[in-house]
Amino acid sequence: MELLTGEPLALDLVNTRTRDHDALARAADFNDWLARQSDRLTLPDAPFPAADLAAVRRLRGHVEAALEAARQAVPAPPGSIAAINDALRLAPPYPQLEPRGVVFGSVTRRDGSDVTRLLTQLAEAAVDLLTDPGVGKVRSCEAPDCRLLFLPAHPRRRWCSPTLCGNRIRVARYYQRHKPDHSQT
Structure with missing residues (x-):
């Protein structure tokens, strides 16, 4: 199953669940997704273990619930807000002084396990999206069998991907317009 990435990180997290995947x-699937996000996340060197997936799934559910509330302009479930805030506290970032020859630089570090550092980064991405004034513009794909969300760069965008869902819809429409009429035979 081809996962779409490239939306805000919190949307990409929610979109890790499609209708059939x-x-x-x-x-293995989650590690593939993480590899696609490597430019936006600080990742461990080792593959992410299956034992930690439940914590990521729980956070995804809370992000999805808070996002849906924001899209509907209704209060978010208090449990979802609490869960995101709890994840933010797991591995907060801190600056660390680092020598670079005769000068110094600053790097951002986080303490904690690989899963707590990842959960904190994903929760920070959720905060970024949920506090963005454009959160109300997040849309659901209009393809009938798709549940993916996207933040349209263009107001006329209707599908999560013009090359996947958009193409399927256009092909179906074309077929409907050009299918042979067997009722006259």
Whole structure:
């Protein structure tokens, strides 16, 4: 199953579950997703273990619930807000002074296990999305069998991917317009 990435990180997290696939069900699938996010996340060197997937799935559910509330302009479930805030506290970032020859630089570090550092980064991405004034513009794909969300760069965008869902819809419409009429035979 081809996962779409490139939306805000919190949307990409929610989109790890499609109608017929969950990238958080197997560690191999989740590690593939993480590799696609490597430019946006600080990742461990070792593959993410299957034992930690349940914590990521729980956070994804809370992010999805809070996001849906924001899209509907209703109060978010208090449990979801609490869970995101709890994840933010697991491995907060801190600056660390680092010598670079005769000068110094600053790097950001986090303490904690690989899963706590990842959960904190994903929770921070959720905060970024949920506090963005454009959160109300997040849309659901209009393809009938798709549940993916996207933040449209163009107001006329209707599908999560013009090359996947968009193409399927256009092909179906074309077929409906050009299918032979067998009722006259």
